[in-house]
Amino acid sequence: MPKSTAQPEVMPEKPAHAQPVPITVTYGDGIGPEIMPAVLRILDAAGARIAPEIVEVGEKAYNSGITSGIPESAWESIRRTRILLKAPFLTPQGSGHKSLTVTMRKTLGMFANVRPSVTYHPYVQTNHPAMDLVIIRENEEDLYAGIEHRQTDEVYQCLKLISIPGSEKIIRYAFEYARANGRKKVTCMTKDNIMKITDGTFSRLFREIGAEYPDIQQEHMIIDIGAARLAERPEHFDVVVTLNLYGDILSDIAAEVSGSVGLAGSANIGQAFAMFEAVHGSAPDIAGMGIANPSGLLLAALQMLVHIGQADIAETIQNAWLCAIEDGIHTGDIFNEPYTRKRVGTDEFAQAVIDRLGSRPKQLPAVDFSKNQGKPVSVQSTERPRAHKELVGVDVFLHWPNREPEVLADLLRPAVSAHLPLNMITNRGIKVFPDGNPATFCTDHWRCRFKSAQLKPVAYANVLELLHQIHESGLDIIKTENLYTFDGEAGFSLGQGE
Numbered sequence: 001m002p003k004s005t006a007q008p009e010v011m012p013e014k015p016a017h018a019q020p021v022p023i024t025v026t027y028g029d030g031i032g033p034e035i036m037p038a039v040l041r042i043l044d045a046a047g048a049r050i051a052p053e054i055v056e057v058g059e060k061a062y063n064s065g066i067t068s069g070i071p072e073s074a075w076e077s078i079r080r081t082r083i084l085l086k087a088p089f090l091t092p093q094g095s096g097h098k099s100l101t102v103t104m105r106k107t108l109g110m111f112a113n114v115r116p117s118v119t120y121h122p123y124v125q126t127n128h129p130a131m132d133l134v135i136i137r138e139n140e141e142d143l144y145a146g147i148e149h150r151q152t153d154e155v156y157q158c159l160k161l162i163s164i165p166g167s168e169k170i171i172r173y174a175f176e177y178a179r180a181n182g183r184k185k186v187t188c189m190t191k192d193n194i195m196k197i198t199d200g201t202f203s204r205l206f207r208e209i210g211a212e213y214p215d216i217q218q219e220h221m222i223i224d225i226g227a228a229r230l231a232e233r234p235e236h237f238d239v240v241v242t243l244n245l246y247g248d249i250l251s252d253i254a255a256e257v258s259g260s261v262g263l264a265g266s267a268n269i270g271q272a273f274a275m276f277e278a279v280h281g282s283a284p285d286i287a288g289m290g291i292a293n294p295s296g297l298l299l300a301a302l303q304m305l306v307h308i309g310q311a312d313i314a315e316t317i318q319n320a321w322l323c324a325i326e327d328g329i330h331t332g333d334i335f336n337e338p339y340t341r342k343r344v345g346t347d348e349f350a351q352a353v354i355d356r357l358g359s360r361p362k363q364l365p366a367v368d369f370s371k372n373q374g375k376p377v378s379v380q381s382t383e384r385p386r387a388h389k390e391l392v393g394v395d396v397f398l399h400w401p402n403r404e405p406e407v408l409a410d411l412l413r414p415a416v417s418a419h420l421p422l423n424m425i426t427n428r429g430i431k432v433f434p435d436g437n438p439a440t441f442c443t444d445h446w447r448c449r450f451k452s453a454q455l456k457p458v459a460y461a462n463v464l465e466l467l468h469q470i471h472e473s474g475l476d477i478i479k480t481e482n483l484y485t486f487d488g489e490a491g492f493s494l495g496q497g498e
């Protein structure tokens with residue numbers, strides 16, 4: 001078991017102090033300029049100790065030719081405050097424009113996406129009255145590394161990268177979050193039955209790190225059945241931790257089945273930076289009408305207050321907000337007869353929350369941050385010894401338009417040496433040589449594995465000689481992947497059917 005180091009890797013802001021905490025604020029596009037002032041008004045009325053700096057980001061920046069949508073002045077403020085409260089942005093259609101949210105998450109190293117999905121039955125309509133879960137999604141790795149290539153006429157590739165530090169950070173974050181928020185169970189979802197090395201590492205680390213949290217119940221589910229169960233029985237889940245792509249899909253399923261997408265806030269947490277936003281977009285269809293629900297952004301702002309050590313203010317506001325919801329003061333998007341008593345616009349809703357500051361809800365469960373809720377979360381890094389790594393072979397990927405593996409094996413024969421015999425050929429991962437099945441469809445993309453007998457170490461010069469010989473025989477090498485053992489254990493998967 002690796003040892004924890006003493007230094008926390010993630011340091012949220014220190015607990016409340018007399019000086020207001022500077023935060024960067026963007027008004028965004030569409031309904032953003034309506035809901036952000038409403039939220040800031042509520043924070044101000046509740047005595048939040050913050051000093052907002054408003055920056056111009058989004059549509060106006062795009063229109064002035066800044067393709068990222070983020071001018072340097074905005075970066076300057078964010079770099080200084082390290083906290084961003086962000087209204088939704090319009091992402092322009094067409095090429096040339098990147099998603100601003102994705103740019104910010106990646107640039108600022110925000111590794112954790114934290115999305116609570118809660119229902120407010122019976123005041124907000126839902127099929128799942130008891131749903132109250134948080135999805136913690138890894139935010140930086142996986143297929144989102146954006147490393148894609150076209151390799152042959154027929155085949156394209158997207159690299160899935162999973163790292164030990166990246167996985168460890170998010171898994172520890174999930175357990176620490178559960179502890180800090182009085183949650184009882186963490187469910188990990190992966191596809192480790194198929195991706196035994198990448199997803200397998202994530203689930204192994206989950207079990208390994210989980211052993212340090214005996215007070216938290218733990219379970220692992222394969223993502224497909226996990227997602228199905230989350231849609232059908234969301235009340236089974238408490239905290240869910242998962243990889244980037246699965247988390248993206250799962251959090252939208254959770255938001256959808258909660259019945260209240262407009263009420264969901266989310267936090268993006270990194271080593272040094274954090275960004276808080278509503279889950280919904282800029283809602284251009286209702287922009288300028290004064291009817292948008294500010295709740296998603298407000299709940300995100302409350303996550304921000306907890307993060308900067310002002311959980312007391314967050315608690316006061318959240319309880320006032322719950323009072324407004326159960327008093328039937330609703331914006332149009334959550335209109336719900338007979339529980340809606342008054343249909344209101346953005347500003348009137350904000351005022352209803354302000355009027356209830358200091359009250360606690362009578363029917364919905366009140367939040368109580370003094371009782372093991374609302375503590376800022378920090379995670380610690382671990383030091384792991386470096387493994388002893390040895391080269392034992394190479395996978396050579398070829399672009400070869402013929403569809404007969406036996407013919408390819410013949411072409412490769414002159415390149416084979418005693419050091420690196422041809423172990424197998426696969427096509428899209430399925431073994432087609434030796435002893436392939438004639439029914440297997442082959443594309444023009446071939447993986448030829450040359451591996452030493454009994455995984456005996458080989459010299460890189462042997463690999464170079466092999467590649468030279470293959471090139472000499474006129475075959476088109478599109479890439480190679482070295483085969484290593486780590487402390488004697490193979491660091492590569494078998495071919496399907498091997």
Ligand code: NAD
Pocket residue numbers: 031087088089090091092101262277278279280281282283284285286291292293294295296333
């Ligand atoms: P959307 O979330 O803006 O709107 C979907 C529907 O929900 C609309 O009918 C809208 O009126 C309603 N809605 C959304 N928020 C609401 C609120 N607070 N109160 C009441 N009703 C609300 O999704 P969309 O229409 O697909 O996207 C619009 C734009 O927002 C696009 O440019 C998209 O790229 C962008 N977007 C931005 C973010 C972000 O900045 N984080 C997230 C999602 C979408």
